[in-house]
Amino acid sequence: MRVPDPPQVPDNSGPLSLLRRRTYLVILPITVVAALVIYLLSAGQPGLTFNTVALPALALGVLLLLLGLLSGRMPLRSVEHGFYVLVVATFLGKYVASVTHQDAPPDTALVEVFIWTPFVYVLAFLIDTPRRAMSRSAAVSALGILIGSYGVLSGTMPLVRLLEFHLAQGIILTMLYSLSSLKNQVLALQGQVGEMHRLAHLDPLTGISNRRQLELQLGHEVLRSQRYGTPWCVIMFDLDDFKGINDAHGHAVGDEVLREAARLMQREIRGTDLLGRWGGEEFLILAVQIDLPYALALTERLRAALAAHPMPGPGHVTASFGVAAYRDSESAESLISRADAALYLAKRAGKNRVEGALVRVDAPLQMPELHNPFPVAPPAEQTEVAQATSRWLSTFELGPQDDVSRTHLAGTFAQLAAALHPVATGRDLRLMADWYCVMFLHDDRCDASGIGKDPPRLHTLTTRLMWALQGHQPAADDEPLAWAMADLSRRLRDVGGDPWLQDVTEHVSAYFRSLSWEADNRARGVIPTTDDYVRMRPLTAGLAIDEAFLSLVDQLRLPGHVYAHPAVRALTQHANRAVCWSNDIISLEKELQGGDVHNLVLVLRQERGMGLQDALEAAAAMYHQELERLIDAPRHLPDLGPELNVHLARYVQLQQLRVGGILEWSWRSKRYQLGHGSGLPA
Structure with a gap:
């Protein structure tokens, strides 16, 4: 079955036209150079020869075509056909000159013509369909036969050489037509196969994979x-x-x-x-x-x-x-x-x-034992504080809707406040419980609503909360968290004064900026490097805010230069990291199931190419290393005199209490644990 010629590709459309254009941008300059080189080589010959007349004309014509193609003023099809006309005219002119040139031997004349014959016919098949190219080439061959016949009649060309010449042309044309037809058949079959593949593998409605x-x-x-x-x-x-x-x-x-x-x-x-x-x-x-x-x-x-x-x-x-x-x-x-x-x-x-x-997995993670050198006895139930905080949350419509669940939530954070601040009064415990509830509800909402993975939305939320914390009145239709934060701001100022509230506000601002860093990573699916995570994790945990409450709730009085001392800063750093690494280990399963990428175990796994269990063990080793440094840190503290040394010793005790208390609270609260081995994401 004969496969029809494919339709001509519209000019300047599709990759085929682009390939043809690039081809002519190479062929045309080469043709100009070749014509000029042959012209220069023929310049020393006596008399007016064909090369000295036709080749400059050919070079000029091809140069004009090249300029038209480069400028875009001449369509590609016009360039192709113009180039073909110039080549055919030069070829036939060369044939006529060879036949009529009486001094050249017949064989030499035919050789000069024959070497250009394949180029003329190949060009025809490049620019047109096989049938049209064959028709054009047959016309050129017929003109060549007439020119050769004139040479035979005039005695300048032997009949045998003419027959050989045109027989070779016929063989070339037959091969070109066969190859070109075969190419079209292959292209047509490829198109059919491609269409069959498209119908078999693409959805006809949407155009995507089926x-x-x-x-x-x-x-x-x-x-x-x-x-x-x-x-x-x-x-x-x-x-x-x-x-x-x-x-x-x-x-x-x-x-x-x-x-x-x-x-x-x-x-x-x-x-x-x-x-x-x-x-x-x-x-x-x-x-x-x-x-x-x-x-x-x-x-x-x-x-x-x-x-x-x-x-x-x-x-x-x-x-x-x-x-x-x-x-x-x-x-x-x-x-x-x-x-x-x-x-x-x-x-x-x-x-x-x-x-x-x-x-469920056959080999669940084996949670490493986390040594706690600073055990904290479970504090007594803070029933009154829990009930007061629950009522306060209800005022702003925050937390669980039913009283029992809301009171349980408030009691959880009241116990955390009591564990970390054993000498705090009822008023201070209540203030801490309210603060912890607002912060954790903010954190929970970011996770549940997707705000924690959406930097612009998170920035909008934290901006409103900062506005309220700075003492500004929220808008009438503002969210409950902003109104609760405004109430906390007033109470914190009453207890600690404006300078202390300003200190807390600066820490909260840094905390919100660190959450934006987390949100940006989550939005892009980026697991941070170990160095970045170690630097940012204490900020995202809000530990600097907790430290600010030491001076208020525990009445710790240390000058600013003491906190800035390298040994004191190192002690704080070790305590903060110990808190963060223990929290990451305990909350690993929850964060895995929630798809969070901000966990020391996952950071180590990504950067060191570890398995999950090995990364978990490495994180536990880092936790214990920070504990050892925290235990050793008091030996390097400065001697500040009797009065300040007492306060500094109290600061060391509170930092150790915080590490042990948060670890114990995390294990008991089940806030981060979903049941070890109960389920992991695949």
Whole structure:
């Protein structure tokens, strides 16, 4: 079956035209140079020869074509045909000159013509379809036969040489036509195969990969991970309330929403990821070379982008996302099943959210024993403080809605305040419990709402809270946290005075800036380096704020130059790091399941290429190292005189009390623990 010639590609469109243009930008200058070189070599010959007349004309004509191509004023097709006309005219002129030149031997005349023959015919097949090129070449060959026949009749060319010459031309033309036709057949078959592949592997509605292609790629990724151990995740998402869109706006609008969602996600995902339509309004992303914390951060960015994107018909559309990371020796079916289960959890939790897939593991993490050289006896139940704080939270509609749960929350932080400040009065314990509740509720809301991964939203929130802490009245419609912070600001000023509140405000400002650093990392899915994390972690824990309360609640009086002494600063640093590393170890499972990347264990795992258990052990070693330094630090403290030495000794005791008290409280509160070994993300 004859395959028809492919249609001519429109001028200046597509990669083929770009390739042709680049080809002529090379061929045309070479032709100009070749013509001028041959002209110069022929310049010394006696008489007026063909080269001295035709070659300058050829060089000038080709140069004009080159300038027209470079300037864009001459279409590519015009350049091609103009070049072909110049070449054919020069070829035929050379043939005529060779035949009519009586002094040249016949063989020499034919050789001068024959060496240019392939170039003329190849050029014809380059610029046109095989049939048109064959017609043009046949016309040129016929003119050549007429010119040669004149030479035979005039006695300047033997008949045998003419027959040989044109027989060779016929063989060249036949081969060129066959090769060109074969090329077109191959291109046509490639187009058919490509179309069949597109129909088999692309979704006809959205133009992205269909389920068949996704299943094939899933198999490839499973094999690659099993061979090389590379991490990867699947992200399954489903447009929320899509049936309602079809019912309210029609299926045509629903189809356009699917297409627009696919286009948006295709722009937002990384170049290495594969997006496909799994079925209906459900999509799947294969995210390669990525761990679960990174994948959750990426997915949160996709969720926010989709929610903010205007859609035809409904205006805005949201989606629920389920993320699962590949486990060793897991099948693709199991991986998809876990992502689907996480997606179901996101739907049940209220939609427009991201959930990570959790699984039980055969070899759960073995939590290392954290030695505590500064044990703190559990403080007595702070019932009155807890009830007062619970009522205060209820005033601002903060915390759990029911009284029992809210009082339990308040009691948890009242006990923390009592553990860290054993000599504090009821008023001070109440103030500390209120402060801790506000800070932790702020932290919880950032995690639950996605604000902790959205730097602009976080900046807006912390700006309002800082405004309230500085004593400004919140707006009437401002959020409850801002009103609670304004109330705390007034009470803190009454107890500690303006200078002390200013000191607290500066520490809170630094704390909020460190949270912005965390949010930026989370938004980009970046695990910080160990050095950056060690430097920033005490700030993100708000430990400088806690230290400010030592002078208020524990009535510790130390001059500023004492706090600035290198030995005192080192002691504080060791205490802060011990608190942070113990907290990171205890909260690891919760942060893994939540997809957080800010944990010492994950930082060590990323930077040192460790397994999770080895990184956990390394973090425990760093914690114990800070303990040893904290124990040794008092030996290097300065001698400040009897009165200041008493206060300095009290400061050392409070720092040690804080390390031991927070560790004991963390173990007892279960705030960060989800049950060791109960479940880890895949």
